[in-house]
Amino acid sequence: MPTIKDVALRAGVSATTVSRVLNNRGYLSEELKKRVHSAMDELNYRPNELARSLSRSKSNIIGLIIPHVSHPFFAELTSHIEEHAYLQGYKLLLCNSQHDKTKELEYIDMLRASRVDGIIMGSHTLEVDAYRQMSLPLVTFDRRISAEIPYVCSDNYGGGVLATSLLINKGCTRIAHIGGHPELHILSRLRYEAFRDTAGKMNTWHTSLHTDNDSFDEEAYERLLDQLFREHPGIDGIFAGSDIIAAYALKTCRERGLNVPEDVRIVGYDGIALRKLLAPQLSTIRQPVEEMGKLAVDLIIRQVDGGAVAAEYILPVELEEGATT
Amino acid sequence: MPTIKDVALRAGVSATTVSRVLNNRGYLSEELKKRVHSAMDELNYRPNELARSLSRSKSNIIGLIIPHVSHPFFAELTSHIEEHAYLQGYKLLLCNSQHDKTKELEYIDMLRASRVDGIIMGSHTLEVDAYRQMSLPLVTFDRRISAEIPYVCSDNYGGGVLATSLLINKGCTRIAHIGGHPELHILSRLRYEAFRDTAGKMNTWHTSLHTDNDSFDEEAYERLLDQLFREHPGIDGIFAGSDIIAAYALKTCRERGLNVPEDVRIVGYDGIALRKLLAPQLSTIRQPVEEMGKLAVDLIIRQVDGGAVAAEYILPVELEEGATT
DNA sequence: TTGTAGGCGTTATCAA
DNA sequence: TTGATAACGCCTACAA
Numbered sequence: 001m002p003t004i005k006d007v008a009l010r011a012g013v014s015a016t017t018v019s020r021v022l023n024n025r026g027y028l029s030e031e032l033k034k035r036v037h038s039a040m041d042e043l044n045y046r047p048n049e050l051a052r053s054l055s056r057s058k059s060n061i062i063g064l065i066i067p068h069v070s071h072p073f074f075a076e077l078t079s080h081i082e083e084h085a086y087l088q089g090y091k092l093l094l095c096n097s098q099h100d101k102t103k104e105l106e107y108i109d110m111l112r113a114s115r116v117d118g119i120i121m122g123s124h125t126l127e128v129d130a131y132r133q134m135s136l137p138l139v140t141f142d143r144r145i146s147a148e149i150p151y152v153c154s155d156n157y158g159g160g161v162l163a164t165s166l167l168i169n170k171g172c173t174r175i176a177h178i179g180g181h182p183e184l185h186i187l188s189r190l191r192y193e194a195f196r197d198t199a200g201k202m203n204t205w206h207t208s209l210h211t212d213n214d215s216f217d218e219e220a221y222e223r224l225l226d227q228l229f230r231e232h233p234g235i236d237g238i239f240a241g242s243d244i245i246a247a248y249a250l251k252t253c254r255e256r257g258l259n260v261p262e263d264v265r266i267v268g269y270d271g272i273a274l275r276k277l278l279a280p281q282l283s284t285i286r287q288p289v290e291e292m293g294k295l296a297v298d299l300i301i302r303q304v305d306g307g308a309v310a311a312e313y314i315l316p317v318e319l320e321e322g323a324t325t
Numbered sequence: 326m327p328t329i330k331d332v333a334l335r336a337g338v339s340a341t342t343v344s345r346v347l348n349n350r351g352y353l354s355e356e357l358k359k360r361v362h363s364a365m366d367e368l369n370y371r372p373n374e375l376a377r378s379l380s381r382s383k384s385n386i387i388g389l390i391i392p393h394v395s396h397p398f399f400a401e402l403t404s405h406i407e408e409h410a411y412l413q414g415y416k417l418l419l420c421n422s423q424h425d426k427t428k429e430l431e432y433i434d435m436l437r438a439s440r441v442d443g444i445i446m447g448s449h450t451l452e453v454d455a456y457r458q459m460s461l462p463l464v465t466f467d468r469r470i471s472a473e474i475p476y477v478c479s480d481n482y483g484g485g486v487l488a489t490s491l492l493i494n495k496g497c498t499r500i501a502h503i504g505g506h507p508e509l510h511i512l513s514r515l516r517y518e519a520f521r522d523t524a525g526k527m528n529t530w531h532t533s534l535h536t537d538n539d540s541f542d543e544e545a546y547e548r549l550l551d552q553l554f555r556e557h558p559g560i561d562g563i564f565a566g567s568d569i570i571a572a573y574a575l576k577t578c579r580e581r582g583l584n585v586p587e588d589v590r591i592v593g594y595d596g597i598a599l600r601k602l603l604a605p606q607l608s609t610i611r612q613p614v615e616e617m618g619k620l621a622v623d624l625i626i627r628q629v630d631g632g633a634v635a636a637e638y639i640l641p642v643e644l645e646e647g648a649t650t
Numbered sequence: 651t652t653g654t655a656g657g658c659g660t661t662a663t664c665a666a
Numbered sequence: 667t668t669g670a671t672a673a674c675g676c677c678t679a680c681a682a
Contacts, residue, residue, distance in 0.1 A: 082420070
């Protein structure tokens with residue numbers, strides 16, 4: 001591969017000059033620019049980003065740590081993050097933590113060693129200090145770690161209220177919430193709290209079930225749903241913590257001969273694109289996934305550029321009513 | 326961030342020596358190793374991978390170009406690729422080409438500039454020469470570019486035969502295939518060819534429909550399916566080019582009041598994990614996605630290490646019969 | 651407007 | 667067994 005020196009030689013100038021036209025710094029005559037550019041073209045020259053990064057101490061790489069890219073929600077989020085990073089001149093290093101503490105730690109270490117400019121954390125299983133100490137631009141999804149680390153999330157509580165009151169207003173009298181484990185620090189826990197609060201306020205009987213871990217475990221949801229209908233046969237409304245869970249709920253109802261929405265009303269959360277196939281006409285609370293991804297990238301870049309960022313970014317959700325309520 | 330010099334100073338040795346213990350080269354007394362290691366620990370030192378890469382001219386990064394990470398099949402593939410790359414000490418740079426020629430070209434350029442050690446192409450919209458000229462370890466999925474560029478795919482033809490004969494053996498007499506555009510160079514075209522050949526050989530009436538482009542276009546499939554049932558109301562068997570398409574077929578049948586498998590039998594292709602939710606009990610041809618991902622990574626690494634690789638790797642598929650046939 | 655020299659953090663080559 | 671010294675390819679003072 002040709003280097004800057006080869007280009008300099010061919011254009012009859014010094015390497016510095018080539019570097020200048022490369023970065024458009026200082027005063028350069030048009031003629032010179034042209035000469036250098038054609039030398040580059042002839043040699044099919046591309047500046048070595050490794051060398052540039054080392055020299056500038058800036059890699060233009062963002063690390064993304066998520067539990068599972070194969071989970072539809074994260075797949076969508078990743079897709080948007082990649083796109084916006086690319087548009088801003090950043091590359092994306094992908095890390096699947098699989099909700100594993102050790103892996104997450106190793107990835108963070110690896111990303112620091114790779115001198116990424118910042119890390120977007122969609123997975124966070126570590127203790128607060130582990131994140132604070134890393135002195136790197138950081139953004140998390142759905143988790144408040146400390147005042148210095150900004151987070152992006154949808155209006156979980158608002159969404160929970162919307163979903164719950166929709167069920168109740170439609171006439172449900174025995175409603176259930178199914179979600180991931182409501183760890184204290186995970187903000188999606190607010191969906192559950194909103195459910196509980198709203199049902200309480202509206203004097204509606206309610207119950208809720210949670211998986212042990214946040215892993216994308218298909219069977220866990222099926223087991224949970226079976227348990228729900230076994231223990232509470234009269235359930236007539238379900239607020240699912242995600243569209244995937246809602247799809248399982250629909251499937252379970254179908255298998256049990258329960259009609260939706262006549263016998264049971266179901267509302268999901270997320271608004272993933274796949275829902276149209278997964279559960280046609282599903283009522284759901286739509287998160288602005290694209291905006292969330294874009295915002296996360298922007299927040300990293302703003303920090304890189306020394307700008308100030310707020311502590312929290314709570315984006316509005318939207319109720320999309322389909323035919324399952 | 327501390328550098329190798331800081332460690333050297335603290336351990337009372339030269340930078341060269343630190344580098345030696347870092348890479349375990351040459352003879353080093355246990356005592357010295359210990360001393361250096363504790364200096365590293367105390368400083369919380371991590372070698373700068375950018376500098377290492379530059380010096381060794383090896384980045385330990387693999388570039389992955391795919392059309393859409395949010396497509397379930399690619400999401401799964403990406404997940405496996407990332408995992409195996411990680412296990413082998415490689416990082417993954419993710420690129421969503423969106424089936425766009427310009428983007429693909431820009432990504433290739435960017436990856437070369439970043440000095441990735443190799444590129445796995447799950448998207449390939451360019452001309453043969455563009456790939457041949459890049460003189461970088463390469464592996465493609467489902468496309469034969471030239472004899473020097475190895476490709477990984479499932480036994481598309483075999484899978485097509487399995488699916489088609491399953492339909493016919495179950496008694497279907499008017500069968501259809503729906504798939505992506507059968508471009509000449511895309512190997513998934515073999516699924517279609519197998520369908521045609523097998524139906525012909527078994528004297529079964531058959532037809533087929535294809536989308537214009539390979540993009541993950543939901544509506545296109547719905548339109549295609551509508552067209553199919555309008556033009557050929559007697560269809561009693563469908564071989565879908567993917568599980569996603571099969572899910573659309575199921576949905577369409579449901580909407581039209583057709584029972585599966587009584588009125589119409591359906592078999593998909595891919596075997597994505599999500600099929601259990603998308604189309605419970607779907608009969609499908611399962612590709613060994615994980616092996617394919619692992620193999621692609623291995624083939625890159627083998628080339629990086631100067632090893633020889635074959636031109637093609639065709640992995641066996643498996644018929645998984647569910648309740649839709 | 652252009653060039654020289656030194657540095658980014660590491661590894662490789664020689665000597666000692 | 668250890669240490670200078672010169673790369674790797676680029677960028678940025680400082681000089682001219």
